Amino acid sequence: MSKDLKIAPSILASDFSKLGQEVRDVVDAGADWIHLDVMDGHFVPNITFGPDVIAKLRPHTDKVFDTHLMIAPCDPYLEAFAKAGSDIITVHAEAGPHLDRSLQAIRNLGKKAGVSLNPSTPESVLEYVLDRLDLILVMTVNPGFGGQKFIDAMVEKTRRIKQMIGDRPIDLEIDGGVTPETAPLVANAGANVLVAGSAVFKGGSVESYRGNIEAIRASVGSN
Numbered sequence: 001m002s003k004d005l006k007i008a009p010s011i012l013a014s015d016f017s018k019l020g021q022e023v024r025d026v027v028d029a030g031a032d033w034i035h036l037d038v039m040d041g042h043f044v045p046n047i048t049f050g051p052d053v054i055a056k057l058r059p060h061t062d063k064v065f066d067t068h069l070m071i072a073p074c075d076p077y078l079e080a081f082a083k084a085g086s087d088i089i090t091v092h093a094e095a096g097p098h099l100d101r102s103l104q105a106i107r108n109l110g111k112k113a114g115v116s117l118n119p120s121t122p123e124s125v126l127e128y129v130l131d132r133l134d135l136i137l138v139m140t141v142n143p144g145f146g147g148q149k150f151i152d153a154m155v156e157k158t159r160r161i162k163q164m165i166g167d168r169p170i171d172l173e174i175d176g177g178v179t180p181e182t183a184p185l186v187a188n189a190g191a192n193v194l195v196a197g198s199a200v201f202k203g204g205s206v207e208s209y210r211g212n213i214e215a216i217r218a219s220v221g222s223n
């Protein structure tokens with residue numbers, strides 16, 4: 001089983017009134033990356049935060065900032081999210097007319113480029129952009145909210161995408177409904193990065209966050 005599994009807590013489930021503290025706490029608890037869910041109330045039916053908030057969080061940790069843009073259009077904002085301190089910028093395949101152009105723009109900004117697929121989006125959209133990708137994010141819930149139920153059909157989709165990736169150096173990330181029950185399903189299918197929001201930010205303390213992260217790691221036999 002994967003020993004290099006990464007856990008990327010989504011701050012969407014954290015206490016927004018003390019975001020800097022929450023980021024430091026979850027890093028102390030063992031987070032590998034920080035997952036930043038940007039929502040615009042247009043592409044998804046919820047609104048979160050923009051590049052200014054990310055820039056304010058940047059000094060709180062040197063962990064990878066994994067920015068997931070659930071916004072459309074995305075292209076006008078890529079530079080702002082790069083300047084804010086994102087390390088990875090992920091756009092949705094459905095968020096613009098020219099996915100290839102968006103991915104090139106992210107890499108030209110010196111950042112890693114990711115693409116996210118909604119549950120109903122077929123993996124075939126990846127076929128001609130694989131060589132422009134550093135990360136593929138498989139949505140295992142419909143994007144917009146934390147705390148939703150994992151969609152089981154995404155396990156087979158994850159397995160198929162892992163086969164498409166082959167030996168390319170592309171991270172395969174899962175987002176939505178990740179718990180100690182669902183994590184092994186996607187890890188066995190080939191995922192190496194798990195986003196978890198409500199399953200991590202439970203309990204309100206570093207100790208509880210650590211226990212929650214360790215429970216996910218233990219469920220897939222990772223350390």
Ligand SMILES: O=C(CO)[C@@H](O)[C@H](O)COP(=O)(O)O
Nearest residue numbers: 143144146147176177197198
């Ligand atoms: O992008 C999203 C939701 O749109 C996710 O990152 C959620 O924030 C994950 O939350 P949980 O399902 O783990 O509670």
